[in-house]
Amino acid sequence: MAKKQQIPNKNKTTAPSAKPIAPEQKADGASGSNGLLTTYAQPLMLAAIVLLTYLFYRGSLDNKFTNWDDLGYVLTNPLIKNSTTEGLKHLFSIDALVMGNYHPLTIVTYWYEYGKHGLEPEYYHIHSLLFHMLCTATVFWFTKVLTRSSLAALITGLLFALHPMRVESVTWIAGRKDLMYGMFYMLACTTYLFYIRNQAGKRLIWYIATILLFALSLFCKSVGVTLPVVLFLLDFYEQRKLNLTLVLEKLPLFALSVIFGLISIYAQKDVGALGTLDVKFNTLERVALGCYALCMYLWKLLAPVNLTNFYPYPMKVDGALPGIYFVYPVLVAGLLFMLWKFGRKQRLILVGVAFFVINLLLLLQFLPVGGAIMSDRYTYIPYAGLFLVIGALAAKMYEEKKPLANVVIGACVVASMIFGYMTNERNKEWYDSISLWNSAIERNPESPIAYFYLGQDYYTRFESAMTQQDRQRYGDSAYYYFVKSVERKPDYTSPIICIGEYQRSTGQIDAAKTTYLQALSIKNDLESAYLGLGVVYSIKQQFDSAGPAFRKALTLKSYFPEGHANYANFLDITGKTDSALLEYATAIKQNPDAYIPYMNRGQIYLRINKPDMALADYTRASALKPEFGDPYYMQARCLGKMNRKTEALRMVDEAKKHGFTQIDPAFLQTLN
DSSP states (O other): OOOOOOOOOTTSOOOOOOOSSOOTTSBTTBSSTTSSSOGGGHHHHHHHHHHHHHHHHGGGGGOOOOSSSHIIIIITOGGGGOOSHHHHHHTTSTTOOBTTBOOHHHHHHHHHHHHHHTTOHHHHHHHHHHHHHHHHHHHHHHHHHHHOOHHHHHHHHHHHHHOGGGHHHHHSGGGHHHHHHHHHHHHHHHHHHHHHHOOSTTHHHHHHHHHHHHHHHHHHOGGGGGHHHHHHHHHHHTTOOOOHHHHHTTHHHHHHHHHHHHHHHHHHHHTTOBBOSSOOOOHHHHHHHHHHHHHHHHHHHHOOOSOOSOEEOOOOBTTBOOGGGGHHHHHHHHHHHHHHHHHTTOHHHHHHHHHHHHHHHTTSSSSOBSSEEEOGGGGTTHHHHHHHHHHHHHHHHHHTTOTTHHHHHHHHHHHHHHHHHHHHHHHHHTSSHHHHHHHHHHHOTTOHHHHHHHHHHHHHHHHTOSSHHHHHHHHHHHHHHHHHHHHHOTTOHHHHHHHHHHHHHTTOHHHHHHHHHHHHHHTSSHHHHHHHHHHHHHHTTOHHHHHHHHHHHHHHOSSOHHHHHHHHHHHHHTTOHHHHHHHHHHHHHHOTTOHHHHHHHHHHHHHTTOHHHHHHHHHHHHHHOTTOSHHHHHHHHHHHHTTOHHHHHHHHHHHHHTTOOOOOHHHHHHHO
């Protein structure tokens, strides 16, 4: 008997077709419980990724702080040094900006570390690495939830964790905001997937979780404002029809984006970060430079070589951007055409590439921020989209039993190990400021910023040198690099002012005055130039000129601990003791870790017969600089005045032990 032809029921609702690339209808790319990969293998996969991440980043735990924003975020940041509950609350106020950014949740982690561990860099590096591991776990989880493929999650997680373009965000202490915002960002993407796939009562919970995680991401770094747009990508992947409901459900997210976007613009303008360091570019040139940066990010995904922490803008030639840069918009257009022609039917490819572009769009310098055309850290979350595409393509080949599937998967694993090795080597370049900036100069010998920051590190060493030989060596090196920086950019005021500082510190007072006046003529960094002039006028006892110079500096910059400390010195030598004490108090409040203000204020307290208060300042100074003998000897002087002779003698011994030789015999006589 002939079989009846089965006629499909047109009234029956059918499930949407399986997404291209994502092998979600089978268990983790395996047919049956005996497949290569099973659901139970996921924790082991993630543990393996975390272990490899630790092994390749282990060397970074020995690294030091650098003078590349670590100063502003940690070393001299007064916000993290107020250990009270009020100090913690203040971190979330709108005026708690750090270097032109509002990211209070990131600063909370520094606040906690400083309270627990002071300025021990090891703990900061450990915590940054832990945050990177957590963020890697969220990328792994998101990929697994999106594609329903453990193999795709494994490859994506490996590439995300070990690619050397991650190093700047992980190894640079000031880069932690990328790790933290990225962790909450990827979690928000994952909870949103649960929201749109869950039709039961928990749907509202997932929606609320997405909003809360988004807010946490923004409190870590405002670049997370792109999330609402990315969620539309996930709607597209899940084949949700674009309608009013999809728009309305994202209105709270868009509201948060607008609020934090405005805060970010305000913060950047507050420190003058909008605009470039070197030259101005018109709209067409900005488009060309943005396309250039996009192409470079794609290239460094495949060949992460010649990495540096600072990629300067190209210089104009005869007032115009070199013509080669206008090739890149054409190249980007060609790439978009290729994507449309060969990838438009593959939703996950489109989603992954769009995820990359959307998250990078605000960082392509169409709106200029700072003096770098691109930065490795900008790819931290955007690259997750491209790694997702690679992982999903490999998983699809394995699922479809393509002949080269195992070769492709093996190539991904080998590439991850090569990237891990490159990451380990890149970590070494971030060991300290000298290694970092020498590396930057090697990559770009014409970078004025690299020479300046290298000179600044040597100048710091010059200021704290214990021997005349070291002082000479570090001072000569600092001066050399400052001059190199100015040679490459004659209107770069920061190294010019530092040259003035060096001249003043080495007794070249008239030369320093000329240098500060040169800086004033450029009309950048005016507060530092006025401060330098105030110090020079004080040394020359031209007090009528010194006072206005100090006050002008403090008018231009309210948070200026060095300015308040030097103005306090001026007030003290001109007999205004009470005013000097107030200025020292302000300087110490703004930077509690500055050694000199404690020493100078201690001298005043000792002079006006308040040895107990002087002792407190000198004790704090010795805690800040335990290798110096001066504060121990001054503690002995205070204890002697307080008739605590035994303790005073012990402090004299400590001073001698630390190289202090200028001990007053008459003072010793009073203790015996």
